[in-house]
Amino acid sequence: MKEFFNWIDDRTGIAKLTREALFESVPGGARWRYVWGSTLSFAIMVQFITGIFLWMGYSSSATTAWESVYYIQNEMSFGWLLRGIHHWTAQIMVILLVLHLVQVVIDSAYRAPREFNFWFGVILLFITLAISLTGYLLPWDQKGFWATKVATNLAGIVPVIGGDLQKIIIGGSDYGHHTLTRFFALHAGVLPGALVALVVVHIYLFRRHGITEAKPATKAGALYYWSLLGVVFGALTVMAFIFEDSAKQWVPWIVSGVFAGIVVRIAFLLIRGGDDDSASRPKRDGMFWPDQILRDAIACAAVMAAVLFFVFWKSTELTAPADPSQPYNAARPDWYFMSLFQMLKFPVFKGALGLLIGAIIVPSILVTAVFLMPLIGKSRIGHWVNVVMLYLLIGGFVVLTAMGFNHDANDEDYKRGVANAHADAKRLNELILINGGIPPAGALTLLYSDPKIRGARLFAANCASCHPHGGGDGMGGEVKEPSAPDLKGVxxxxxxxxxxxxxxxxxxxxxxxxxxxxxxxxxxxxxxxxxxxxxxxxxxxxxxxxxxxxxxxxxxxxxxxxxxxxxxxxxxxCADCHGIQGEDEGKGPSLTGYMSREWMVNFVGNPAHEDLYGKKNDRMPSFLSMKKEDGTVKEGQLSRQDVELIVGWLRGEWPKAGDVEK
Amino acid sequence: MPSEMAARQPGDPERREFMAKAVSIVAGGAIVSVPVGVGIATLVSPIFGEGQGGIKIRLAAVEDLPGDGSPKLYQVVAERTDAWTKYPEKPLGSVFLRKLENGGVAAFNSSCPHAGCSVGFKSKEEGYYCPCHESVFLLDGSMGKFCVSPRGLDSLEVDKDRLKDGEVWVTFQNFAAGIEEKRAI
Incomplete structure (x- = not known):
């Protein structure tokens, strides 16, 4: 066996490589605070593994993307778990990236000779965000579609090249197949390729420079950091109360809660704190293997546990398929872009110039500031500037994000948008089961031919300006001035x-x-x-x-x-005016087949027909095409299929999941 | 080999070495630029393609519109080609139609000119409202008091001749968001 390994080692040099990889010295011993980089590498690995398996089930086109994700989520064995891990790891990865960055800045690990590695790290952060942004669209559901529409429209406002840039990104002037193929190529090919290349360089440079040893802390030093945090969060608390603009007040409470925690910590430090005596302890260097790796492994296990917790607790959302003609009141980016989204609501970013400043220039300045950190942080004061800047950035991010979510939690339109998208998705799942699969033209066609969903929408759009349905418009909206019978239970x-x-x-x-x-x-x-x-x-x-x-x-x-x-x-x-059971059609509406499907379709189609209201018709329009007295045809507002869908919905006739045995 | 070359082609070795390096770099670059260039050419091809342009579509009869001048939202579903697929009926967007006092009809694309979310209608007094960045537009599509959008709602062309026959035909088109100019895409 040994000879076999020697044979391999002789030709590959693997033993030396392994030794170098594992037996790295960790100055000052292994520490928990060094685990962030490793958890990130772990998260990236999880994304590659789950991503490749998802790739095996995914199909990027406008008529198959949602459908294939539906299949992964609902039909493939453990597909929901696979997609859930991929989705939630992506969310947690953003947090890990920020923690990693915070730790690097606090420990001034960006100082010479590590500047390049810091810059590579920042680029890696943006590549990760770009991977997340492109991944958000891939399920081609309402949520991803509308968020991406906003994001790509923002790309379009870049001066001079914006219009062309937007066309290149979405693969034409309209969203469709090529938007998906391009986003998928970026998400699964170009960006991960760049990510791997940079991670290799990042880790190579990290090994070349060695770990940045955490400095032994003094009581004064600790007080300084906590006071700094206290000032930042104190300011944020004030800001949060100033910007607080809705009934629920939990946003400022979160920030002030953190602030209170910091005050308690400072008080504790003042009363009981002492210098960290690690400097006076005999210095004992640790080894990467196994000292640090054990800690890393435990941290990675905790990350995985958190991911699984979210998969089981929140599951993984798939809203209704993308439909540009179906208004979506809940168009929001993923949470880590919510602060940018929220920022654009402020009047200071009003108009074309304001949008350019808010969406392009301000973020670019912030990114530049982060890039300049190694140069700013050369001196002791510069380092403090960096730390304050980072806390302010994170604080601003937290406040804006919380404001955005707080607003949505109190916004009825938003909540209805989300509820409708979920109801559509749930109903679509039923329809797919009833139909025994998805038709080749895509899942949207099932929704478009369903009385329960499409009929209600058509009713809300065409009938509810006069007829209420249970008091509302049938879609959760209100009817301002009802002027005709309520048709619920008709x-x-x-x-x-x-x-x-x-x-x-x-x-x-x-x-x-x-x-x-x-x-x-x-x-x-x-x-x-x-x-x-x-x-x-x-x-x-x-x-x-x-x-x-x-x-x-x-x-x-x-x-x-x-x-x-x-x-x-x-x-x-009654028979004096009404035709009943086919006998003696009078002047009033015929009651033969009253409220049957055919009667209702005829009624909605042309209520002024002589068998119905005739000339006594009040204001009810004829919704189907019909011949006028002069022989010309008046185009109807709706197709016969649409009228049948409305009638089907009013009559409560739609296929139900219980009708078929799975 | 190098020594043979040197023997056959006497001259300054440094210069020859420079030439070899330069030729290698240029040739290598040229070879790589073939696949990269072709790839980029296909990548940027949408810039040179023509947009789908406006599409003329019948949305309603004038008498179907509310008489009080409040707008009604119509879905635009039309034949459309997306890359390799020709859809006989593809949902493209939605349009607000509103009867005017002078007998005309106003049409607005419901896509917000700020960032492209779908704008909803609240009431005649409150106007249109974008659920994303909370812009408010007045009944006539112009910008309301609180409106971060750089321009009012995009009006669409209504066919005047057909309007005389009581039919509302609209040229549906999307416009670039986030800029003051109303530029068709």
């Missing part, structure tokens, strides 16, 4: 019973806001004063014509229904 026994009650008929719930309030039917209902038993029988009879979803035979069965029709033909004189 065609059901209860709904028809309400219609037959004179008081309710003439109320805003039914025809109170129409000219029918004073019409013949209202007068007739007033005259005949129907008994409750009659109302029950007639509504049972009429409901049996339409048989909307949830219909069942009334108590008393067919006999009871027949008695209702009998009343309509005789005592109540």
């Amino acid at each position: 065609g059901s026994r209860e709904w028809i019973a309400g219609l037959l009650d004179h008081k309710r008929y003439t109320s805003a719930e039914y025809f109170g806001n129409t000219k029918f309030k004073e019409g013949k039917m209202a007068g007739h209902l007033d005259d005949i004063e129907m008994l409750q038993a009659d109302i029950d029988a007639v509504s049972a009879a009429l409901a049996s014509e339409g048989r909307v979803a949830g219909y069942s035979l009334p108590e008393g069965g067919q006999k009871f229904i027949d008695s209702g029709f009998d009343l309509m033909f005789n005592d109540l004189e």
Whole structure:
């Protein structure tokens, strides 16, 4: 065996390489504070591994991206776990990067000769952010699509080259296949390639210079750092209270909570603190293997545990597929860009110039300042400047991010946008199950042919300016000035019973806001004063014509229904005006097949048809194309398919997951 | 080999060495520039391609629009080619249509001219509102009191001839966001 290893070593020099890699001396001994770099390397490795496996299941085109991610998430064995680890590691990686940067700056590990390594590190930070940004789009869901639209539009405002830059990034003038192929190539090829190359250089330079030994701390030094932190967080607390602009006040409380913690720490230091005596202890250098690696491994395990915790706790979101024609009130970037997003709301960044300053110039200045840190930090004062600058940057980031999330938590439009996107996604999952898969044209086509989702949207867009549905517009929005009957439960026994009650008929719930309030039917209902038993029988009879979803035979069965029709033909004189069961079509709307699918489609299509309201039609438009008296065709507002979707939704007829056995 | 070369081509060895280095670098660079150049040419090709341009589409009949002058949002779904796929019906965006007092119709692209989010309509008094950076636009599409957008909502061309027949035909188009100029893309 030994001979075999010698044979390999002779040809590769692997033994020397391993020795160099593992038996690095760690001056002053292994420490917990040195683990951040290793946890980052670990996170990068996790992303490469999970990314490559995700790649095996992902397909980057506008009709397959969402679909393949859906399949990974819901159908592939452990796909949800794979995607979850990839997603949550990306989030935690950003935090690890910041911690790594903070530690490097505090320990002044950017000083000569380590300047280049610091710069490479900062570039690595931005490559990581770019990988995150490009990855956000890849599921091609509403969330990623709208966030990317904002981000790429911001690229478009760069002076001179902006317009062309935007076209190059999105692969044309419109978002589509080539936006995805380009983002995917960047996310999985170009940027990770650059990342690996730079990480190799970063680690090479780190090994070349050795670890920056943490200085032995004195009580005065510790007080200095904590006081500095106290000043920064004190200022941030004041800022947070000034900018606080909504009902919930937890944002300033977080910052002031941290501030209070710092004050307590300072007090503790003043009372009980002493100099760190590590300098006086006999100096004992540690070894990278196994002293430091053990600590690193434990830290990496903690990172993995945190990732898994989030995967199980929050799972991994996939909203409805991208649809540029479907307004999305919750377009937000991922949390680490939320501060930039929030910043652009301030009036100081108003207009084209303001946007340029806020979105391009200010971030560029901050990035330049970070790049200049090794040069600024040459002197002791310069180093303090850097530390303060970094704390301010992080503090500003925290405050702005918290303000953004706080605003959203109190924004009804935003919450409804998120709720609708989740409801769409949930319904789509059902539809895919019912359909037994996704059609070749993509998952969006399922949503577009679903009465539950599409019907409600069409109703909100076309009908809800007059007709409420349960008081609202059917999509969680309000109807400002309802002027026609509320259509929730239309065609059901209860709904028809309400219609037959004179008081309710003439109320805003039914025809109170129409000219029918004073019409013949209202007068007739007033005259005949129907008994409750009659109302029950007639509504049972009429409901049996339409048989909307949830219909069942009334108590008393067919006999009871027949008695209702009998009343309509005789005592109540309904047949004088209305056609009933195919007999004697009168001047009022025909009740033959009342509220059946066909009746409703005809009604929505042309309520002024002679079998329906005829010339007495109030304001209800004809939604389908129809021939006018002069022989020309008036184009309808909706297609027949759209009208059927609305009718299907109103009748409660849509495929349900329980209808099919998985 | 070098010694043979030297024997065959007498001259200054330093100069020859420089020539060899220069030729190697130039030739190496030229060879690499072939794949890189071709790659970059395809990468930047969208700059030279023409935009999809405006698309004329019927959205509504004038009588379908609210009589009180409040806007109504219409989805724009039309035939569109995206790279290799030709969609018979592709959702492209949405448009606010509003009846004017003079009998005309105003049309606005619902995409916010600030950063491209979709703008919603609140009420005639409150106007349009962008849920991203909270810009407010007045009923006529102009910028409201609080508005970080560099310009008002982008109006779209409404076909006047068809309007006379009671039909609203709009030239749907997207415009570059974040700049003062209304530039079609």
